[in-house]
Amino acid sequence: SSSGRRSFESDKIKHGVFTYVLLQGLRGQAPKNSRGEITWLTLASYIIDEVPLQVPLLLDDPDAEQRPNLMGNLIRQPVLARLDVKPPLVKPALLRSPFTATEAGQAQRAWSDYLKIPERTTDKAGISLVLIPPGEFAMGSTQSERERMLRLFPSTKAEDYADETQHQVRITQPFYLSAHEVTVGQFRQFVSETSYRTEAETDGEGGYGWNEAEGKFEGPDVKYNWRNTGFPQDDNHPVVNVSWNDAQKFCQWLSRKEGQTYGLPTEAQWEYSCRGGTTTAWSSGDDPETLAQVGNVADGTAKAKYPSLSTIAAKDGYVFTAPVGRFRGNSFGLFDMHGNVWEWCQDGYDANYYAVSPT
Structure with missing residues (x-):
């Protein structure tokens, strides 16, 4: 967290909420491209959207608030995780x-x-x-x-x-x-x-x-x-x-x-x-x-x-x-x-x- 920002810790998840969302993103919750890759930008976008939603839920406090900001960008987009992409299962025919x-x-x-x-x-x-x-x-x-x-x-x-x-x-x-x-x-x-x-x-x-x-x-x-x-x-x-x-x-x-x-x-x-x-x-x-x-x-x-x-x-x-x-x-x-x-x-x-x- 930057200066003046509050970091929320949760006993439920044994992490700060930000860290929990970060790890969930790397485990596959963040959007992936067609090659099954999670990049810096897709992970950042996932964290920015997800942390504000998870903080009040995980802390059981509807007034709790945390809003991460992207402080910079990278010239290239490194691949942070690569997951196996399986095609969605098609409903079997009768x-x-x-x-x-x-x-x-x-x-x-x-x-x-x-x-x-x-x-x-x-x-x-x-x-x-x-x-x-x-x-x-x-x-x-x-x-x-x-x-x-x-x-x-x-x-x-x-x-x-x-x-x-x-x-x-x-x-x-x-x-x-x-x-x-x-x-x-x-x-x-x-x-x-x-x-x-x-x-x-x-x-x-x-x-x-x-x-x-x-x-x-x-x-x-x-x-x-x-x-x-x-x-x-x-x-x-x-x-x-x-x-x-x-x-x-x-x-x-x-x-x-x-x-x-x-x-x-x-x-x-x-x-x-x-x-x-x-x-x-x-x-x-x-x-x-x-x-x-x-x-x-x-x-x-x-x-x-x-x-x-x-x-x-x-x-x-x-x-x-x-x-x-x-x-x-x-x-x-x-x-x-x-x-x-x-x-x-x-x-x-x-x-x-x-x-x-x-x-």
């Missing part, structure tokens, strides 16, 4: 179905870099989350595909597929989706921390389960709930007998635990994530026998134990539920999107949704 696993991975990395968030992360409850990039896809089924399903699965009816009129849907924002179903162990942690009781445990009706003596699924029955399914499960199996309301309570618990908003995916988000850029009947292809490669479905393994079941011939190795993540993942790195157990979505069911919903 994926457009069909796309390959390579393109899906590239989009995940691009959005991860653009938003400075991880492609994959694990939360405090041990749930593995995968970043799903936004994109466009054809949601639902064509008429010819619905007719093909009727031929492949004679026990189904036309009305079973009547609500799947195909239309284009655009997912406009990236989101995180769990890599696989919520496990028994993760749900047990929720119950342990909150003393929550599921609707199957409290509504007087119960849930659904396997009656080994009669060789059939049955319910609702009060003896069945997420703890008792009638078939073997451990903490790595997907939790079942969880209602939509139970799932909402689980998401609310996660939101409080993580300080982030958790929720069920919309049906559009779920189908987009399940398809993973494919346009076939299933993400594994048009042949139902390929389902045994990507999920635990009604298959030859179950039919060998219970011959009356209608199944595909291929064997996935599991009669009932399989531990999560045991099959091949899809283009986004998601597991068990086909088979194992049904998943809840956030939005309610509407038989006319596909025909009238906007893009």
Whole structure:
């Protein structure tokens, strides 16, 4: 400071305010030229503008004032700092179905870099989350595909597929989706921390389960709930007998635990994530026998134990539920999107949704 000027020191920054601004400028806050260089003149201009703004803020004194003056100039402009200049990141383009696993991975990395968030992360409850990039896809089924399903699965009816009129849907924002179903162990942690009781445990009706003596699924029955399914499960199996309301309570618990908003995916988000850029009947292809490669479905393994079941011939190795993540993942790195157990979505069911919903 020149004679008669006051120098302000701040305990917050362990420097005088002038020195603090000077150092911040050299660290990259001062304007840079196209070569990433901070010159004498650009640094001086930054200091003259910034010090008067920072003094009252850093000193918590609205009346504090300091105004540096440029007392001279240099004939040449020496370079005081040279920083790496990186071109600004361009917002990634939307994926457009069909796309390959390579393109899906590239989009995940691009959005991860653009938003400075991880492609994959694990939360405090041990749930593995995968970043799903936004994109466009054809949601639902064509008429010819619905007719093909009727031929492949004679026990189904036309009305079973009547609500799947195909239309284009655009997912406009990236989101995180769990890599696989919520496990028994993760749900047990929720119950342990909150003393929550599921609707199957409290509504007087119960849930659904396997009656080994009669060789059939049955319910609702009060003896069945997420703890008792009638078939073997451990903490790595997907939790079942969880209602939509139970799932909402689980998401609310996660939101409080993580300080982030958790929720069920919309049906559009779920189908987009399940398809993973494919346009076939299933993400594994048009042949139902390929389902045994990507999920635990009604298959030859179950039919060998219970011959009356209608199944595909291929064997996935599991009669009932399989531990999560045991099959091949899809283009986004998601597991068990086909088979194992049904998943809840956030939005309610509407038989006319596909025909009238906007893009």
